Amino acid sequence: MAAENDTDTYGLTAPYADELNDDVTRWDRAGEFPHEKWKPLQRSGLFTLPFAPEHGGAGRTLTETMAALEGLGHTSRDAGLNFSASTQIVSVGIPLQAFGSAELRERYLPRVTSGEAITAHAITEPGHGSDVMNIRTTAVRDGDDYVLNGGKLFITNAPVADLFLLYVRTGKPGAFGLSTFLAERSTPGLTVGEPLDTMGLRTSPISEVTLTDVRLPVANRLGSEGAGFLIMDYVMKREVLFSFAVNLGEMTHRLKRVVEHATTRQQFGASIGKNQAVAHKIADMRIAVETARKWLYDTGRKVEQGKDASLDVAATKIVVSEANQLTARHAIQIFGARGYLTDTGIERELRNATAGSIYSGTNEIQRNCIAALMGL
Amino acid sequence: MSTTATDPIRDYIVQEFLAGEDAADLTDDFDLIESTVVNSLGLVRLISWISETYGIPVDDIPLEPAAYRTLADIRRFVSEAAPAAV
Numbered sequence: 001m002a003a004e005n006d007t008d009t010y011g012l013t014a015p016y017a018d019e020l021n022d023d024v025t026r027w028d029r030a031g032e033f034p035h036e037k038w039k040p041l042q043r044s045g046l047f048t049l050p051f052a053p054e055h056g057g058a059g060r061t062l063t064e065t066m067a068a069l070e071g072l073g074h075t076s077r078d079a080g081l082n083f084s085a086s087t088q089i090v091s092v093g094i095p096l097q098a099f100g101s102a103e104l105r106e107r108y109l110p111r112v113t114s115g116e117a118i119t120a121h122a123i124t125e126p127g128h129g130s131d132v133m134n135i136r137t138t139a140v141r142d143g144d145d146y147v148l149n150g151g152k153l154f155i156t157n158a159p160v161a162d163l164f165l166l167y168v169r170t171g172k173p174g175a176f177g178l179s180t181f182l183a184e185r186s187t188p189g190l191t192v193g194e195p196l197d198t199m200g201l202r203t204s205p206i207s208e209v210t211l212t213d214v215r216l217p218v219a220n221r222l223g224s225e226g227a228g229f230l231i232m233d234y235v236m237k238r239e240v241l242f243s244f245a246v247n248l249g250e251m252t253h254r255l256k257r258v259v260e261h262a263t264t265r266q267q268f269g270a271s272i273g274k275n276q277a278v279a280h281k282i283a284d285m286r287i288a289v290e291t292a293r294k295w296l297y298d299t300g301r302k303v304e305q306g307k308d309a310s311l312d313v314a315a316t317k318i319v320v321s322e323a324n325q326l327t328a329r330h331a332i333q334i335f336g337a338r339g340y341l342t343d344t345g346i347e348r349e350l351r352n353a354t355a356g357s358i359y360s361g362t363n364e365i366q367r368n369c370i371a372a373l374m375g376l
Numbered sequence: 377m378s379t380t381a382t383d384p385i386r387d388y389i390v391q392e393f394l395a396g397e398d399a400a401d402l403t404d405d406f407d408l409i410e411s412t413v414v415n416s417l418g419l420v421r422l423i424s425w426i427s428e429t430y431g432i433p434v435d436d437i438p439l440e441p442a443a444y445r446t447l448a449d450i451r452r453f454v455s456e457a458a459p460a461a462v
Contacts, residue, residue, distance in 0.1 A: 011450060099434055174416060174420070175416050175417075175420055176439045176440075176441075209423040223434040223435060224434060224435045224437075224439070227434045227435070227437070229420055230420060230423060230424055230427070230434055230437075230439075231434070233421075233424050234422050234424065284462075306425075306428040306429055307386070308392055308421055308424075308425050310421050369417075372417060373417075
């Protein structure tokens with residue numbers, strides 16, 4: 001059986017399993033964000049973990065936060081909710097704590113760490129997905145304000161978010177012309193589109209965000225003008241570690257479920273796990289899960305120590321997302337017709353896993369990054 | 377300023393941008409940008425590393441490539457921004 005994480009934060013959400021797993025199939029069919037399940041996550045303290053105590057945080061480390069998110073993935077069968085929860089921690093809170101002014105931190109972080117304010121960050125644009133260096137949404141300085149115009153697309157949590165972190169262009173083309181701004185949903189000119197219907201992660205709502213003459217004070221800028229790409233680099237490393245730690249927990253649960261099925265399901269007078277064709281698939285699942293675990297926590301420790309982990313983060317994203325897809329495919333095959341039924345939740349896991357090779361920078365872009373980092 | 381193997385800024389650049397290559401030419405005035413040893417992606421990594429390693433807030437970090445053109449330029453900026461660290 002796959003190893004359990006022995007970090008003390010791992011079991012944080014386990015007491016809320018019944019609430020989190022209530023009617024998951026129905027919520028998935030409806031494609032709606034389950035607001036009522038946000039409350040047990042708030043009560044668990046999950047959203048407080050990596051933040052300073054003076055802002056309502058628990059002051060835990062990056063890897064302790066990863067362990068809690070891994071635990072969430074193991075506990076909760078609602079991968080969409082899990083993804084929204086991970087986004088809640090990383091999208092606004094993490095950059096606000098690291099780069100926000102004292103005034104911004106004091107004003108907004110308590111609402112983020114309590115989960116009272118749901119958060120989103122807006123990077124992707126209709127014409128520029130993973131090509132973030134070419135962000136076109138602009139912010140033009142006008143006295144003590146900036147005026148923002150443009151559009152963002154596929155923004156996780158946007159339909160339910162109260163706070164947005166916006167990555168926009170304030171200067172010249174390229175990386176150092178980007179800046180980052182915090183905006184409340186009620187800001188005039190900020191329009192959130194209807195939720196987009198998706199294949200997987202259906203309870204994690206995504207939509208378009210349009211900015212039309214959105215006026216934000218200079219005080220809402222995080223870091224200096226032009227520091228947006230540095231903030232994004234800092235955030236994306238943690239986004240990969242947090243959201244894919246969730247996947248690790250989901251995979252660990254999946255593997256346990258498959259082993260249980262393979263040892264109890266009888267065919268031709270023996271458990272199906274006695275067939276090498278099945279056993280080898282399960283062995284491959286175990287290898288994929290443990291490889292994902294090693295990459296995730298090795299990279300997490302490297303980031304925690306302030307080391308340059310650019311290549312490691314890209315590789316981790318690829319390894320974990322592809323392990324998630326492989327284990328989900330094998331699970332369906334091993335469960336057979338039962339795996340294909342929506343009520344068992346196995347097919348849902350494959351739909352959910354598909355998103356992982358697309359979000360947070362497609363796996364193709366990650367491979368490009370690795371090649372570039374190797375000097376190719 | 378010396379360029380010995382114990383120089384953390386030089387060590388970082390050799391390890392991350394010149395791994396497996398002869399670093400003998402990496403003198404204090406070697407142009408990292410012009411030579412493309414550090415490209416735009418590399419510049420983001422370099423600045424992030426400096427910020428985290430020396431605890432320099434992002435607001436105090438120059439974002440112009442000219443500030444990172446040579447080892448001497450980088451050391452000068454770091455010694456001004458975080459004098460206790462160098």
